[in-house]
Structures are given as C-alpha cells and as structure tokens.
Amino acid sequence: MKSYDAVVIGAGPGGYVCAIRLAQLGKKTAIIEKEKIGGVCLNVGCIPSKALIFGATQFHRAQHDFEEIGIGFKSLDCDLSKLQNWKDGVVKKLTGGVTQLLKMNQVDVLTGTASFKDGRTIEVKGKSNETVTAASFVIATGSRVVEIPTLPFNHKNILDSTETLELKTLPKKLIVVGGGFIGVEIGMAYAKLGSEVTIVEAMAEILPGTDRELVSVVEKKMRKMGITVLTQAKAMGSRQLNQGSEVELEIEMGGKKEMKTANRILVSVGRRPNSDQIGLEKLGMKLDPKGNVIVDSQGKTSVSGIFAIGDITGPPQLAHRASMDGLIVAAVIGGENAHKDYKVVPWAIFSDPEIATVGLTEKEAQAKGIKFKIGKFPFAASGRALSTNETEGMVKVLIDESNESILGVHMVGPEVSNLIAEAALAIEMGACVEDIIRTIHTHPTLPEAFPEAIESAFGKSIHIFKPPAKPK
C-alpha cells in the first residue's frame, strides 16, 4: 500500500493546482482522476466553450461587421467540424501541459474512481487499481450537471452542455432549457453560427441574480440576433418526431401549454456536487442539505485530515475560486496559517457582450445598509471601444460613501472579462476613489472606463457632459 503526505481527489482546476502547490511545498503527493486531467473546466467547460464562442464570434463578426469597416469577401462559411477539431486541439494542448506539470513536479497520477475506505485510506479502481493512504486528503471532485425529471438526457437530441459543445453539425433549431450563464453562452454561440435559438427559463428573467442593467444589454443583443427568450416558462416533457430527427418540447407558460420543435435541446439548469460517489457517508462527513461538503475557512471538513475545495463545497462554482481554495488548502497542509479571506470572487459571463462583476451588487449593498454612490461610464464614450466597433455596454461602480472605497464593479461590454481583474485587485487592496483615479490608465484602452465611471459618480467624468448646477 502506497503512502503519501497528501492525496488529492479530482484533477480539475482546484485539484491539480492544489497538487502542484503541495509538491512545491515538498509534500509527497498523488492525484486521483477518474476521467481526464483538467476536469470539467479544461475538458468540457470553460476552455472548450470559450474556444467555440471565439470561433462563433469571429464568424458572426465577419458576417455582420466587416462590411461596415470596408472588408469584403467572396464567400464565407463555418466548418463546424473543423472548428471542433481546433477547439479539441486547444483542450489537448492545455490538458497535456497540466499533465506534464504534474509529472515534472513528481505528483503521482492515479487514474480511476476513488472511494474512501476509512478516514486514512482510499481505494482507486480503474486503470490504476490500488489502495493508498495519506496524512491529508483533499476532495476536489467538483460537480456535475443536474437532470430534470421531465426532460431526461437521451444523449441524442436532449443533451447536456458537454455534448452540446461537441456537436459536429449545426442544429438548425436549438432550444436551451435554463437561462443561466452556461445556457446563455452556448445559446449565443450557436446563434452566431446560424442556429435558430430559443432560451427557456423558468424564472422571471435570464441570468438570475445578475444586475438587471447589465443583463438588459445582453437581452437587447439577443433580440438583434433573433434569439427567442421565454421566461417563466417550464419544460414539461418532450416527444420525438420524424424518427428522432426532431424533438418537440412541451412548455408551460402562464398556465398555457405550448409546443416547440427543435433539432437539439440543451438542458443546462445547474450543477450538483459530486459528494455522493466517493464514500463520504462512511466517514460521517457533514454535508449541507444540498450535498455540499461543509468546510471552514481553512478548507477543513468535519473529518480531521480531510479537506475539500471548489464546487463540492458549494457556490460560487467557479474554476478560479477552486484554484484559490486549492492554494490555500495546500498552504494549510504545508503548515502555514492560511485562510480563505478573500473579500470578493470576480466572475464573468462570456455572453455577447460579456458581463463581468465583482463585489457587492446594489441590492446587496442596500441590504447591508451601506450608503453608496453609483458611477457609470458607457463604452460608447470610449475611444478604444469605438475604434474596435464594439460600443455596447458600460462600467458601473459602487462607491462606499463613508470612506470612498470600492464596494462593487459591474461591467457589460467588450473584453470586460479581462477588465474585471483590475476592479477585483482594487477591492482586495482596499483601494479608494483617489487611488484609482490617480493611477494613469493607458490610452486608448478599455480600462480607462474604470476611473471615468468613478469620476462620473462625482459628476466629474471628462467624457460625459454634465451641465453645471444652476446658481440659485
């Protein structure tokens, strides 16, 4: 029986980061993965979806925007299977890189499913068949898609996000059940490639929980692209048509039934933690009612010597949060007094235009009883946005009136998934208004919108005209 200082279960963005850091700290480390190194994020989530979205966006821009800037072409088409090959290549390159890094750091990779035998030993079954012990375990098994009983996956035309990202032929009609960020991202990508897309959302609005002002910009673009959005609409069941070449979805909207046909249905209604397949019940590990593993600020579970990171510990289910958890837990195992004390977790939706947000929303700040100012800057007033012909969107900043620190930054527009990093740094550093507006931002770039948004809260944005107060 092999014995390790630390064994990490799951090689996603939480697990592999944790394993590499553990190795860097001199711990004899193994990582157990039942499928592919890189987990959902690298193989079937963040990375492939971003590659597909990139391809679809290039195609869409060529079709709709090139003429305006004087670029013409004889013919244009998108070979979806070629796009998929390229996307797969991207994934392979990245996961290969991570595999290589694990190897170079002398992390043992055990391929198979892991199951705890007791609090000190774990059994791996699959390509590797062995039982290992360790002083510390890190559970990083992530989450998986949720199925809805009325619409079970048939893996032919009722698909999960993984399968939808791998389509080799373009569905003429695509229905997306679930208007969360995965549904919106994939739905918009296929719409750009030419599918007729309908989004079916059970709640009153798509992207629930996101600032409405941001979402409305994306909704406007959806309408322009011809995407149909049905809200307060419930998927009740399905029927196969024409020997399965089409599928009919039964939708209940406002007490009325409606039928809608499609070639493919993507069901993306959320994810649940993978806490039910690794023998945690044997250990008496404490889970919350939703099955998330309960951890403290050091990632410790209720079972001594076992840590948990990432999606399995509950929302926010984000790769970068999992990675940070992994670094902190590795430090704790390494003997450091590390804690998850981040103030904020930024996140981005790769819709068109992108949405990115960090810190408190207006509703949250109000609920906390914080007095705040709001500053906004539209990208239509940004030189860079104009010169790349992407002027939709804005930057919105919430400023704490008591000390002029930044409470939250919410963006919709071009490249905002990149722009949000500065805002996250500002909040973590406790930056105040003066710190940001006195930092020179390169011209002409999109980040100039951040200080301008702040200035606008005080009526001092240079590029937004505000009539001076009339003398009384």
Added chain:
Amino acid sequence: MDFKLPDIGEGVHEGEITKWLVKVGDPIQADFPMVEVMTDKATVEIPSPVTGTIEAIFAQEGQTIEVGKVLVKIAEKGKSATPKVDAPKVEAVAPPPKAAPSVTTSEKPSQREVTAPKQDHQVLSFTVLATPATRKLARDLGVDLNQVKATGPHGRVTKIDVQMAHGSIEAASPRSSHPSSHSTVALSKATKIQIPAKGEIERIPLRGVRKKIAEAMSYSKRTAAHFTYVEEVDMSAIVELRKSAANEAEKKGVKLTFLPFIIKSLIPALQEFPFLNASLDDDAQEIIIKGDYNIGIATDTERGLVVPNIKSADRKSVWELAKEIGELSESCRTGKIAIEDLKGGTFTITNAGSIGGVFATPIINHPEVAILGVNAIRKRPVVKDDKIVIGDVMFLSLSVDHRVVDGADAARFMNRLVYFLSEPKRLVFA
C-alpha cells in the same frame, strides 16, 4: 443595551482592557464592576449602568479601545434580550460599529458546531480597508482587523497599524530597546526574541501598568541622555526638626515622613535652576521651562510603579504636603488614583531608602528632565569641625537629561539642595 467605553478622564481617548470581571452569560447588577480599563497611567474599574445579563463582549483583554466604542452588550433585566423599542433610540445616539457583529461568536451555532474546530478567522467587514498582505499579517499575529486603529488614507489599516495593535512595535515607544535602531519600522524586524525554552517557563502577557512602565522607561532611556550625580547630605537637622513635630503630627493625624521636608528644600533649588523643572520638545527643538512645581512621588504598588504628583508644591506647607502624600499613596495602592493626579508632573522624587540600598540611579520620568533619588538615612561617622561625630547621612542621586542640563549645573543644583537640607532653617529666607 450596548455599553460604550465612557469618557474616563479629561483628554483620555482610549483605554486598554486589562481584565474582564464578567463573561458572556453572567448576571450583572447595576453599579457593579464589569471590566478593568487602563488609561494613560491608571486602571479604572467600570461599573454596569444597569442590572441584567452580559450578552456579548466586544473587546478582548489586552485590546485598546477608543472612547465611544461599544464594549459590551447587556440584556437588561425585565426587557427582552434585544429590545426592539429601544433599538432605534440607541442608533440615533451613535450607530453601533459595523464591525461588532463579526466579532461575536454566538451567531449560527449550528454551523459552528459542524465546521471544524478553530474559529480564529474573522469574517472581514466589507468596510475594513486592508490589503491581502495586511490581512495575512493580522491573521498571523492574531490581531482582529476590526479593532485596529487605522492610520492610512480613508481609514485604511496599514501593516504598521497591525503591528502596533499587536504590540510588536509602538509609535513612540518600541517595546524592544534595541540600542542601535531608532526607526520604529526597523524595529518591527528586530522584535522577535528567541527565548530558549529549557525547563518550565511561564509567559505573562505584558499588559496594563506593567506595559505602560515598560514603554515609558525604555522610551526615556532611549531618548534622554541620562547621567547620575551623587552627593551626601547630613540630615541631622531635619531628623531633629521632624522629631520636634511628632506630637503635632499625631494630633493632626498626619503621617509626617521626610518627604515634605525634602520637597520644601527642593523648591527653592528648582527655582534657582529652572532647567531642571523643564521638558524638551524634540519636534520643536525647544526647551520648555515650567512655571508650576508639580512634584511627582514614585509610589510602589502591587500592580507596579505609579507616579502621582503634588500640584503646586511650592505653595503648600509641610503639613499640607504630608497630608497629600499620604492621600495620593493610599489611592495609588487601592488603584483609585485619578488621572489628573498622574498628569502634569514637572519633577519627580523617587525614594528607595525605605527598603534599603546606598543609592540608585533613577530613570527620568519622561517628559521631565530630572529625577531625584532619595535614599536611606543612616548613622555614619561625619567630620564636623575636624572631629568625627555621628551624623544622619543620606545619599542623594540625581539623574538628569544631559541634553538639557550639563553636569556642572546639576552639581550646582545639588549643592543648593544640600544647602537647605543640611540647615532647614535657611528655608525661612528662601
């Protein structure tokens, strides 16, 4: 009700919690002491304004709390734990600090129980401004960021603020008196002292009076250029004088020690040498000559050294001085000394003679520039008119800040003091 640290003396902005006399859940009666708070030099017991139960405590022992900050939450007897009717009223006066709830540990007991044991990590209030590096430092040092006095722009907590809250550095008086480093920042690195843990050791937190003494003494030693000048004086005349007043002292019920006579002799000497009744203002580069003669008396108490001073000693009779010395030392010993009695001293007398020793080299009581050590009066052979006789001899040791007073002046001052002490009748002409 939320009980805030009250104003406990003129010019006092903050106090250090030295001891909690109650804990969460304890019943408390109105006017019974809850907590000991140490201000500049005195420790004060703060009583509860109401009868009830302690609901929550917002400051730990060793923490420094600003006046007006919520110290403790008391559930008043006969009222519900959190009186809804009273809440808006309390807020109208001054909203409780936002940080307070995050310090309590009574929230969500079920979750606490499940999640792992340690709860040393505090949830950051969104309004505490500190960089991730500062937050890590606070965690490593066990400092609650919500309680740190912020000095950065817009109330940002800096690394130095955290170190100061922790006590690893002090703004004006670093704990470690490293002789070569004068910068407080540099000191922060030099403070870790490795103490070999052989055998059993006990670690006693440096708190309260002990901490203040440590700070004040090392600061004085580090800033003032100390030198000590020693002289002897024949106290026979004063011994006689005191003896002659014994009956009257008994009648008055006053304990007549030698100190009032020494003060009486000291005043004309100080008047002739005003530089010894002075301070040095480092920032302004000015010497401040004091018009008042507030004579400090170093007083030994169970808690440590306390120095109350007799205000306007130049205008008081021997009897008044004797009475006041008795009162001050009594209130020092019982810990009831008023802050005003501890402030504004201009010159200090320290008396080691009652215990023993030939002489000591006292440390100046900053910001004063001189301190007089008076020692045991012992029968010694003295030469008088070329004859050896028995005299009541006492050594005087005078420590002086050489930045302000030179050796020759200190010697001249001492001569003048000896002139009066040896022949107290000369005081009539003084």
